[in-house]
Amino acid sequence: MSSVLTKEEIIFIDTYLINTDIQFIDVRMEMVDHIASTIEQKIKTKNTSFYLAFKAYMIENKKELEKNYKQQKKKNQLNGFKLLWPVLKKPGMVFLFIISLVLLHNFESFTGNEFPYIAVMWSYFIFIATVYFIFSIPFKKNRFSNLEALSWVIFVWHYVLMLIFNYNNLQPTFYAQLPWLINLFTAFFISFCTAWLFTFFKQRKHYKQKFRIE
Amino acid sequence: MANSKLYKGSLNTIILKLLDEQGKMYGYEITQKVKALTKGELKITEGALYPALHKLEAEGLLEVEVAKVDNRLRKYYKLTEQGEKETVNRLAELEDFIRSMQQLVNPKWSIS
Numbered sequence: 001m002s003s004v005l006t007k008e009e010i011i012f013i014d015t016y017l018i019n020t021d022i023q024f025i026d027v028r029m030e031m032v033d034h035i036a037s038t039i040e041q042k043i044k045t046k047n048t049s050f051y052l053a054f055k056a057y058m059i060e061n062k063k064e065l066e067k068n069y070k071q072q073k074k075k076n077q078l079n080g081f082k083l084l085w086p087v088l089k090k091p092g093m094v095f096l097f098i099i100s101l102v103l104l105h106n107f108e109s110f111t112g113n114e115f116p117y118i119a120v121m122w123s124y125f126i127f128i129a130t131v132y133f134i135f136s137i138p139f140k141k142n143r144f145s146n147l148e149a150l151s152w153v154i155f156v157w158h159y160v161l162m163l164i165f166n167y168n169n170l171q172p173t174f175y176a177q178l179p180w181l182i183n184l185f186t187a188f189f190i191s192f193c194t195a196w197l198f199t200f201f202k203q204r205k206h207y208k209q210k211f212r213i214e
Numbered sequence: 215m216a217n218s219k220l221y222k223g224s225l226n227t228i229i230l231k232l233l234d235e236q237g238k239m240y241g242y243e244i245t246q247k248v249k250a251l252t253k254g255e256l257k258i259t260e261g262a263l264y265p266a267l268h269k270l271e272a273e274g275l276l277e278v279e280v281a282k283v284d285n286r287l288r289k290y291y292k293l294t295e296q297g298e299k300e301t302v303n304r305l306a307e308l309e310d311f312i313r314s315m316q317q318l319v320n321p322k323w324s325i326s
Contacts, residue, residue: 007285029280030241033288034260037242040284061260068261082272210280211287 003044005036013039013054020062022069024076024145025211031065072145079149083203087195096194100187105180117186118165124193125161129154131197135204142211146203153196221256225266227308230275230293230301238279238292241267267291275300 005013013032022028035057042053087093107115132154136147164185221228232247233239239247244267245258270276275297279290293301 004284005286010286029287030264030289031260033240033286034242036284036286037240041246064259064261068264072265079272086274210278 003040005040005050009050010036016054016058017065020066022065023143024073024148025142026144026146026207027069027072029211076145076149077152079146080151080153083146083149083199084153084192084195087199088191093191093195097187097191100190101183104183104186115186117182121161121186121189124190125154125157128193128196128200129158132200135200144203144207147200147207150196150200150203157192222262224308225258225262226270227301227304229263229266229270229291230297230304233276233291233293234298234301238290240288240290244291270297 013035017028017031038057039053042048104115132151232244241263245263248256248258274294276291277294280287
């Protein structure tokens, strides 16, 4: 008996994991390979059938698989920030932050007008949110952990902006009192969103190449 | 496994060392190699191995390669340039640790 699993048997394992609510395809792919390798080894050494080997594996490991996946899913919500941090530290991003800060600081003296903080920040935010929705379309049937982690970053930023601008509505003199703070925040926001765009397209390219998604 | 807590802190170094020797490996292969090298003493569970591999990948020490093998996709891990340098550092740290432990547990005996 050949110990190499057939395509149908691999699909069977994959479907079982989908039904166990293991949604991220990049995580599931690794699980499928691990389970299949273990089953092939059992078939080879114990001369058993696919079904019996699969059943034995799941009896022994299903609870741990589910537990590990739940933990991983929880951690994934913070992974977006971890993915962004190395990009934010790059000299280009630091340069962008400093240039933005200098320009923001001198905007009024150059133009005679106050910088449109709210319009710029909301526009950039809506832009990155739109980019996420448009460019994750080919992946919609396949959920990837890092792309979803980056969507959590947008979700958090949405609440940060809401909080700041609602606070500002209550305190109309906020900018006038603390101009350096709003300039610092806006410069950080611009660098952060730019880093997000780089990271998103890098991850997207990585998944497209590795998983051959057109 | 005799005492998993004793091995836990060294898991990343074990992975890096294996990848340094073997070039590229996939998850199941790593578990089997460790099991064989330690004669069954150390069994790495999926719950410990994959988070460790993903962490090393996120730190830029490992890079991945996906290949279709036996009707499924397989994720291979290999060291990056930074990973190769880090392996040398971590192995040196581990050797220092073993030496210190030996001096504490058995002062008369030494590995060097």
